[in-house]
Amino acid sequence: MAEKRTPPPSLWRKVPIDPGYDRWLTYRVERRILVVARTVTTLTRLLDIRSLFDDDHRVQVAFTFDERNRAYFGAGLEEFLSSLDAVVVAWEQAVRMPFDLAVAASENDALDELPCPVLLVPHGIGHQKYYPDSTTISGLNPDRLRGDRVHVGLSHANQLGRLEPETATRAVVIGDPCHDRMLASAHRAPHFRRVLDVGARKHVVLASTWGPQSLIGANPLLPQRLLSELPLEDYRVSLVLHPGVWSAHSPHQVRANLATAMRAGLTVIPPQHGWQAAILAADVVIADCGSMPLYATAAQVPVLLGSPVADTVVPGSPLANLIDAAPRLDGSPLPDQLAAAIAAGPIADVAEQAVEYPGKCAEVLRPLLYDLLGLPAPAWPAVFPPVADPTPERQPVAAFRVGVTADGDALTVTRFPAAIPGPPMRGQHVVAHAELATLSELEGADVVYREAAADFASWARETARHRPHARLLAEVTPGLCRVWTDGSVTELTAAPGEDPLLLASQAHWRAVRRLPLTADQRP
Missing domain, CATH: 3.40.50 (Rossmann fold)
Structure with missing residues (x-):
């Protein structure tokens, strides 16, 4: 057998x-x-x-x-x-x-x-x-x-x-x-920025360790502050949390704590992999007393310290020296602080103290x-592989708090997420997606929009019946924005690379002032 x-x-x-x-x-x-x-x-x-x-x-x-x-x-x-x-x-x-x-x-x-x-x-x-x-x-x-x-x-x-x-x-x-893996991946930073949908914006990475003295432990609403002060056209904000935060609180609770910030455009990097790529793709890192500011400095990325100095930092260590040298986040306007940190560049002569x-x-x-x-080493070169692509968790911003300012015929549009309140702006109005925005955002929207589909005029008439407070209805497709107001449809052409939804806000500014919607929309 x-x-x-x-x-x-x-x-x-x-x-x-x-x-x-x-x-x-x-x-x-x-x-x-x-x-x-x-x-x-x-x-x-x-x-x-x-x-x-x-x-x-x-x-x-x-x-x-x-x-x-x-x-x-x-x-x-x-x-x-x-x-x-x-x-x-x-x-x-x-x-x-x-x-x-x-x-x-x-x-x-x-x-x-x-x-x-x-x-x-x-x-x-x-x-x-x-x-x-x-x-x-x-x-x-x-x-x-x-x-x-x-x-x-x-x-x-x-x-x-x-x-x-x-x-x-x-x-x-x-x-x-x-x-060393980060060093071997620095040339991939443009690729990582594309994966994270940074584009031409400045990429601000919040890097938090665990504990009450950490960046997020000391200020849980810091992501919301950034999103309320940094225009969406100019900045992408990402958050990297130490795996201990996910472990101690659970992924469910972490995502619940970040729910509003994620609806407002925050990119969250999960713990298993991706934080190295996020750091390499950053223009500036706001950090605490964990390891990530040292890794960022070693990668030639400017660092701002955004938390109290932890009492666990070893005096005289490279981390302690970095903390002494790094600028501190304060209550002054964030764009000014970030611009100053980026202009100053990475902190010198600290990473060399940490890594030989x-x-x-x-x-x-x-x-x-x-x-x-007890084996002979292989004959091929000893190298580390590059770091993995990030796997970001993010949601599209479905409602915007928008301001419009005029300089002669040129109109400048500035957008923030409507999910987070902020100070009033000139020409302020709310733009909300017809299907993805919350009901409260839609009920207060001055502009309601959708992606282009069949029979725009019929959709606009039906939407106007349900959203009578909306002054203007719009649909967008690459390079083109159609707007409906007072029963008429107007087509507005976007410049190459321009978000056509910006034209809807410019049209709203003109409609409020009873100006022609077909005037030149670009500076």
């Missing part, structure tokens, strides 16, 4: 791996590597390092996390692991399996239980902060770095002095994988990994 054989385990669920597992493998595996994940943040960093084993058929990579000792910000980790379609083994099994190397980005796991060499790397840009209510530097807890199997990767040699002497003998300066060997991390790190594995 033929031997009964069980199918190989699924590669995207946490699976037991028995001693006969090798017989299912196609490639001849010489070494096994274990990636020890703790949070979404640490896993993102470890995936950077995992990429150094791409194309090497000699190694098999598995992932694990310690279910007994979950992190405070551990929510979302299992879903992220599942999305990788990778082998994920239980911690209880991982500590008994013959792995040849483990890589981790948090010393808070029981790394001493692993029966193999462990490389511990930072999960941020170096070691810049204390644990809350502690004088222990995050990532460098001496009680968890003891044992001759744990090797410590540092982003800069200036961190060696923060280690105990015995631990320092097992430390090596490797630079920063995330920093810029652009060379892969060249330094891969030989170390293969030395720990």
